[in-house]
Amino acid sequence: MSKRVQRKKKSPALALRPFWFAICVIAIAAALGGYYAATWPGFFPKRIVVSGNRTVPSQEIAQRAHIAADANVWLLNTGAARRRIEAIPYINEAWIHRSLPANVRIDVTERSPYAVLESSSQTVLIDRDLRVLQQLDRSVTLPKFIVPAANVPAEGAFIKAGAVQRLRDDYDVLTQAHVIVRSLSYDKFGDLLATMPTGVRLLLGDDTDLQKKAALIPPILSQVAAGGRRIAAVDLRAPKTPVVEYR
Numbered sequence: 001m002s003k004r005v006q007r008k009k010k011s012p013a014l015a016l017r018p019f020w021f022a023i024c025v026i027a028i029a030a031a032l033g034g035y036y037a038a039t040w041p042g043f044f045p046k047r048i049v050v051s052g053n054r055t056v057p058s059q060e061i062a063q064r065a066h067i068a069a070d071a072n073v074w075l076l077n078t079g080a081a082r083r084r085i086e087a088i089p090y091i092n093e094a095w096i097h098r099s100l101p102a103n104v105r106i107d108v109t110e111r112s113p114y115a116v117l118e119s120s121s122q123t124v125l126i127d128r129d130l131r132v133l134q135q136l137d138r139s140v141t142l143p144k145f146i147v148p149a150a151n152v153p154a155e156g157a158f159i160k161a162g163a164v165q166r167l168r169d170d171y172d173v174l175t176q177a178h179v180i181v182r183s184l185s186y187d188k189f190g191d192l193l194a195t196m197p198t199g200v201r202l203l204l205g206d207d208t209d210l211q212k213k214a215a216l217i218p219p220i221l222s223q224v225a226a227g228g229r230r231i232a233a234v235d236l237r238a239p240k241t242p243v244v245e246y247r
Contacts, residue, residue: 048106052109053108054110061088061106064088073098076104089156090133092111094108115145117159117164119149119151121152131157144182147163171184173207182197191237200232203234216242217234220234221234231246
């Protein structure tokens with residue numbers, strides 16, 4: 001009875017043994033090629049173009065991107081550069097595009113001033129998302145949200161105070177009802193107060209039913225204006241029985 005001789009399979013390392021020298025040469029060549037490509041001056045930034053900005057200078061955006069003059073643009077961490085640019089208070093979003101051989105284009109969208117927030121300690125310009133755009137030391141033609149106790153964060157941060165968020169939403173409701181106001185605040189009882197550009201005060205009470213109250217304001221103002229009388233205030237705290245105060 002013959003015995004079968006079972007051959008052992010060669011291990012992968014043993015099978016590749018004849019090619020080790022060639023593999024080492026290829027690996028070294030690849031490493032040298034990678035190093036050369038990474039340090040080749042031809043991939044250093046030749047031109048950085050910024051577009052989409054109106055408020056923030058292009059130079060500031062390019063500097064915040066922090067693209068070194070002797071760095072390979074194709075190894076640039078675009079995510080980190082984008083986040084640095086978006087940390088600028090007025091920048092909403094940023095995109096970084098690269099093209100051969102080493103051109104960089106930065107596209108941005110900017111935030112728009114929406115209102116002024118006045119606290120007991122400072123006055124700042126904010127956008128619709130309640131991001132602090134800048135400290136304010138001059139008068140602007142934007143609605144003013146007055147919240148004395150508001151904790152105002154640094155420029156570029158977002159305001160989390162619930163009272164400010166409510167005033168923002170209340171302002172939107174009034175605007176949708178074509179009621180233009182100059183300032184909004186809450187009294188010590190939490191009732192909503194508004195002042196129109198004409199100086200007319202609106203006593204709006206609880207803002208949970210603000211949409212219904214806001215719809216009453218234009219007809220009341222139109223009716224009184226037709227009579228030639230000057231209004232000092234409109235009290236809508238009891239919307240079923242509005243009260244008009246005259247000057």
